[in-house]
Amino acid sequence: MSSPLAQSIADLSSADASKRLAAAGEIYRLGRATAGSAISDWWAESELSSLLFGPDPAITVGLAVQRDTFGRIRIANGTPRLAQVPPDQDAEEFELHFAEGISLDILTTREPGGLGAIAKYLAKFGEGNQQVEYRCANVDRATQILKDKFGVTSVYPAPRAGADGTRVNFFLVPSPDGDKVLIELYEWPSRS
Secondary structure (H helix, E strand, O other): OOOHHHHHHHHOOOOOHHHHHHHHHHHHHHHHHHHHHHOHHHHHOHHHHHHOOOOOOOEEEEEEOOHHHHHHHHHHOOOOOOOOOOOOOOOEEEEEEOHHHOEEEEEEOOOOOOOOHHHHHHHHHOOEEEEEEEEOOOHHHHHHHHHHHHOOOEOOOOOEEOHHHOEEEEEEEEOOOOOEEEEEEEEOOOOO
16 A cells, blocks of 8 residues: 555554544545535535535545455444445445544445446545535535536436435535545434
């Protein structure tokens, strides 16, 4: 493993808790920085900022890894609960939460070499920060604001079912370095 990100991914499965914390912090920092520069102008739009719980948004970095890496990370971190992912989506995932608000969503494919989003990402890019997730009060309204005021089109025409009963939509947003970053907006189900 040659890159710092690759080393951090490997260190997430270390037996040393301090090494896992440092790795999680680096993965989170890199993902958040990339997304932050891509969506910095979103925070100036007051309604959108409010929908995204600005100025203190809940941010999770989604890390795509191969199935064997997924298993090692999960075991090293106490075997956290697997999220309930809709059956039509080719993904398995669990969350890791660390001190100082560091939150990671560890993702893998159910079908290596398959046609699902995570399988395609892994085939094209290898292990890495696949998406950055922002909690949202109303994904429908945020999607409309992004389209109308920023010219950002969602990946799906309407929000869809996400893990653990959430509603989600995704946005491929250009970053200042010329790449694109995948932003997920997720909304928890309302409590009746």
